[in-house]
Amino acid sequence: MNINLPNFNMKNLVKEAGSTISRVVQLTEEKLGTTERTEYDIHFQNLAERADLTKSWTEKLVRDTETVLIPNPQNRVEDYIFEKIEKSKPKRISNLEHLALDMIEAGGDFGQDMPYGQALIKVGQAEQKLGQCEHDFIATSGICFTQPLRKFLDGEMKTISKERGLLETKRLDLDACKNRLKKARSMLGQQAAERDLRVAQAEFDRQSEITKLLLDGISTSQASHLRHLHAFIQTQVRYYKQCGDVMDQLQRELAKMQPGKPRLRINSEDVDGPPSIISAQSCDSIPNDTALALDSDYGYDYDQQHDRDQDNEAGYQSIDIGPVKALTHLLEDFEIEFDTSAITTV
Template sequence: MDFNVKKIVKDAGTALSRVVQLTEEKLGKCEKTELDPHFERLLERAENTKKQTEKLVRSAEAVLVPNPSNRIEDYIYEKIDKQKPPRLSNLEYMGLDMVETGTVLGAGTPYGATLVKVGQWEQKLGQTEREFIGIAGMCFTQPLKRFLDTEMRTIAREQSTLEMKRLDLDACKNRVRRARSMLGQSGEIPAEFALEQAEQDLRVAQSEFDRQVEIVKLLLEGLGSSQDEHLKCLHDFVETQARFYSQCATVAAQLRRELDNCCKSGPVLRLNSEELECLNSNAQNDSYNNVDLSRV
């Protein structure tokens, strides 16, 4: 492999210069180039947008997929770019259990038959819920996650580059100040030549810093158009949710009508313990009264 020794040495020197500059800033031994207030406000807005969007995605996914294990499983399948296996909703599982219980207890009994009927309708509700979860994910959570993975990640990368350019700029400023302070002093390298070289490096660093500021500013100002897209996603989510609840209400109303039309079972007598003891006592008294005393 052909190594560019000069480039490696230069990159190492740049990295060391950045570390020294950052350390001196932390210790308060040198000044730091400040960004203009408007740019700082854009950065703050971007950071708030990132944090709140991440929070919103987590909350929405917790509602759509309440089971944390299922959310982790879905996340893994997304990362390995594989289609997640089909999964029944909780209502569908409950419906299946109702049908099974009604069958075991006896589908010919009123309770068993009703369990089977309700279980079948609960499966319909579960299927409607599963369809809602899929549509809501496509129209709301997935666009927000793509925004975080693309635009916000690009901003973070360019912002990191800007910080590196800022460190380079401030390091060049410090070298110019040191070169100016050495004017008139003798040394192996003439102070005038060192100052000229430092000023040339400063001009290059300033140009690269200004260019990177403009790049980041354009990205930050573009967040407004992203919010317009997110607003549309929010409207789609509300529409999907309204349709889902309407479908659920329709299914539940149909189930209630079917149950009302079924033959009602006869009245069931429920006795507490005191009433039961009273009945037993009365029965015993009746038996004593009916005894044939002629045989005693």
């Protein structure tokens, strides 16, 4: 019975096994410090160090950017798997969109004609727009920034790593040939060692030039990465502008729906509370500490130097508007009952 065995060259197999053993012996002796090794030139070492830094930092930048765009690690792993099997990523509803749907549904149950229900629907619709802006931002950022950088890592950097590994193999073969030449005792052995050394030196030089060319190409890649970075920043600027436009529009719509504030009476004059604009004549009859608070909190414009002199005469100190006072005014503007006694500042 005839058995078809795979075709292979036994001579090449033995030769390759011998080369592998020779490399292992050479590497072991180098680790033990019992033999010399061929060192790469300074230029090559600088290129190799820059390549290592580029690879390390690019991996971190891609990872950090994807963390910002998709905070959920499970979703990132899922997206990575779908990319590897070349299938479209699943459509997910973001937290903003979940909030939007609940607000719209709650507003409908509370009554679309009721102020609170109507406001909830308006806010929910705005949150939906923000969610869509977020989806667009994530997709565009991936196309213009993270995907090109990941492609660089999976393509060019892997090729460089492969060629550097091959160069190290050629370097071990070269040094092994040098050691065999030193140990050759017969004339015939020396001639064979010299012949192997010339072949190993030529292969090493050729692989060294190939690797240098690839390492030099990192400068061109970084110039391309710079363009991708500019594109990412433009995408971010557009995203935040879109979000700002949505919120400005929402604020205007809510302002139209908000009922008018009650009118306050200060020194026989009607003003819309809170008293953001008060005439100078009215301030004359307000105690200095109250006038200072109005000036600091609401930007009242009158002679600051005159008030400063009055403060010095009365022994008052300037008022520092901290987070507690800012929160107090915000709550007062919307007529919300509050107790700030438990609020502390850091």
